[in-house]
Amino acid sequence: MQKNKSEILSYQENQFDLREILASLIDFKYFIIIFTSIFTLSAFIYASTLTPIYRTTTLFKSASENSVLKINNLSFLNETKDSIQALSINTMLSREFQTKIYNDGGFSNDVDTNSIIIEPPTTLSKTNIENPYKISINGFNGEAIKKYLKELVAAADKKTINILNDTNKQKSNYRLEQLEKEIEILLDLEKLDRLAKIERIKEEDLLQSLIIEKLIDASRFLVKQKRMNLIERIKQDDGQKISLVNDKIDRARYKAKEERLNQIIVLTDAAKLAGSLGIVENNLEKISASIESDINLNIAINEDKHLPEWYLYGEKALLERVKLLKNRNNDDPYIAELVTLNNQLNEIQNNNLLKTLQARYDDDPYNEELFTLQTKLNKVKNNTELLLLQLREDDGPFIIEINFLEAEKKQIERNSKIIDNNLTSIELYKAGKLETIIANKKIILLLTLIISFIVSILLALLMSSLKPEKEVSI
Secondary structure, three states: OOOHHHHHHHHHHHHHHHHHHHHHHHHHHHHHHHHHHHHHHHHHHHHHOOOOOOEEEEEEEEOOOEEEEEEEOOOOOOOHHHHHHHEEEEEEEEHHHHHHHHHOOOOOOEEEEEEEEEOOOOOOOOOOOOEEEEEEEEEEEHHHHHHHHHHHHHHHHHHHHHHHHHHHHHHHHHHHHHHHHHHHHHHHHHHHHHHHHHHHHHHHHHHHHHHHHHHHHHHHHHHHHHHHHHHHHHHHHHHHHHHHHHHHHHHHHHHHHHHHHHHHHHHHHHHHHHHOOOOOOOHHHHHHHHOOOOOOOOOOOOOOOOOOOHHHHHHHHHHHHHHHHHOOOHHHHOOHHHHHHHHHHHHHHHOOHHHHHOOOOOOOHHHHHHHHHHHHHHHHOOOOOHHHHHOOOOOOHHOOOHHHHHHHHHHHHHOOOOOOOOOOOOOEEEEEEEEEEEHHHHHHHHHHHHHHHHHHHHHHHHHHHHHHHHHHHH
């Protein structure tokens, strides 16, 4: 029972409050009408002067497989479609890059660069066809924002390629510097090795030269010693020959002397016989007369056995001959063999071979081993390998590793820049689509009317609540 009474009282109070609210609104009806009219009129004036805002959207997708392949043909790039596209998107979102395109294109305030939005694909493709990205921009001039967005995408595409190109070029230059340093190190090491090799060859050549020179001296000494030994042998042989010849000469002289003495005795006896027989003079005239009578007589001494010397020469001639034989001081002219023996002795005493050997001051032409040793010595002193190493100015051709490094350099230099101007980092899928964002003035007026009406009611209620209450009479 008590509960029902409370509900009735509450209903009465709520009904009373609603009546008061309606009464308050009626009291402020002119305020509400004036307030709503003022804001609606202001919205009408604003909508009349409002410039429409446009939005353009361009669809794009990542670079083609062909472009990615050509980009990765460079020396130091290993990009994917996604990485290239991400680089292009970051470029387009760069405020500095957006401002540059804005300034370079001479765009006015009709382009709002702050409104640029890039949206990824909202759905995954169920086919192999790649869903495109969206890039949009707002502005007051539809053609201007379309042109700006087109230039932004094209410039971002070009800059992305340039960034990739610069990245590859930087890496290429760094690698080229490394290759240059490696080549320089290899050249330095080769030079040090060559200089060390030169020193080793010099030491080896010096040692070999000393050894060969010692061998040459030894060879010359041996040849000289052989010559001296030969001279001694010849002298000894000649001494023996001279002794033999002198012995023969002495025997020939002794024989001649003995024969002369024997002949003196024989002639003395013959002279005595001739004297005893009274044959004083010779009988040669008688022999000559008998020659005319064709009597062939041999009157040579010791050759005619038929006529004795005492008869032929007589006592006087024989005594004279004995005297001559006794007075002879030298029998050499009467020794026929002595000429030959003296010639042999003279030949031995004037041995040409001995004189030649004694007069020889240089045995080198007769040293067969010396030519070989001098050839070796000249080869060592004029070492071709040492000469080539000393004259070498560039060690590069002799370092195999440098050939590979040079080949890598040429490959890097050839692939250090993108030559194909048709490469793209992104591909346009659909050109800019223009749409109007704010263009319906009636919507602006309607919204302003509703909002201003509600606000006026709230203000009226607020002012009614602040108004002093009227006294109630009892």
